[in-house]
Structure formats: structure tokens, C-alpha cells
Amino acid sequence: MTTNLKITLGIAAVMAAIVAVIAVFGDFGARSTDSVADAAAGQSVPAEVLVREDSHTLSTAADGKVTLVEFLDFECEACGAVFPHMERIRAEYDGRITFVVRYFPMPGHRNGELAARVAEAAGKQDRFEAMYAKLFETQKQWGESAESKEVFFTDLAKQVGLDMTAFHADLIAPATAQRVRKDQDDGRRLDVQGTPTIFFNGAQLTEEPSYENLKARIDAVLAS
Incomplete structure (x- = not known):
């Protein structure tokens, strides 16, 4: 050659x-x-990515006919606006829908990731739902701030009755931040680009998540 x-x-x-x-x-x-x-x-996405074993489930339906999964940022004003609609839906359809919360703090919010870790730390003491509500109910007091609101969040932790030594330890634990990032990674895999992003029975909602729109969808599925 x-x-x-x-x-x-x-x-x-x-x-x-x-x-x-x-x-x-x-x-x-x-x-x-x-x-x-x-x-x-609006097609269904992988169920194993949408809801994990450690995802926070606030409402559960035995028949599994309706599942809502919300990727949210506690500092997001739009998420704060959707919160009362979701609470009304949860109350009206108690036991008939499953509602799951996933973290997706946006980079433009100074305290979004911190708030997610606060909620996760509360969840370590089985108080996630109480902290979830507190963060949204007080959002106007801490949201859109350029400074850390850790002191404010510490007061919220006291209000929901947390063991403060355990709370502080969990808040700064690498595993807590990793848990938040895991939700964010799943969100990106599902093409979540902003908050709130809601999936209804595995398909991403394209319409406004108002009480009326959610109710209409739920009623249609439950009636089938």
C-alpha cells in the first residue's frame, strides 16, 4: 500500500x-x-418525570382520574395569583383530585430558591402544606426584595411550629438545595419555561389556570 x-x-x-x-x-x-x-x-409527558416518589402531594384522589401538577416559584406573582384558585379547587374537590407541587424558582427572583428550601425544610417536619400556604399568603411582604428574607422566613417557621434547630440545619443542608434542583431539572426536561406551569393529567395547560377553567376541565373528566 x-x-x-x-x-x-x-x-x-x-x-x-x-x-x-x-x-x-x-x-x-x-x-x-x-x-x-x-x-x-398538550400531549402527555412521562409520568415518572412529572411526579416523583418524594414529590409533595397536597390532595389525593383514590380513583386517580384527575391529577394536577404545578411547577411554581413562591416569589412569582402569577403563582401567588393562582394560589387562591388552587385552594378553592382543592376544597371543592377534596378527595376527588390529586394535586402535586413541584419547585421551579426562577433566576430573576432573589428569594425564590431560598423560599423553596424553606418549604422543603418545613416538609422535613411534615409541615410542608402549612409553609406552602404561609409563603403565598405573605408573598407581598417579602417578594420582589433585593435582599435576603431569611429572617422573615425564620419567623414563618416559628409560626408554623417548627423545631428551629432542625429547621436551620435542614435549610442549609446540601441535600435540601439538591432536592430543589431535582424538581427544576425535571421541569426543564418537561419544557417548563416559566411559572406557574400546570399539567392536567399529564398534559401542559395552555389556557389560564383560573378557577373556572380548572373546574370545567375537572368536571368534564369526572363526568366521563
């Missing part, structure tokens, strides 16, 4: 390898795009 032929064959092998790599990543990109398109089109 001549030297020129060896060089030619070597170049051909390299080019073939490059083409193979492009093909693999091109296929991956196409599948990722299809997944995002499915979510945007």
Missing part, C-alpha cells in the same frame, strides 16, 4: 467517524425537539 493511499484511507475513516457522530447527535436532537413539541402540543 502506497503512502498516498494510506493517507487517503485514513482521511476517509476520519470523515466516516465524523458523519457517524453527527448522525447520532442529529437523531438525539430530533428526538429532543419532538419531545418538546409534544409537550407544547
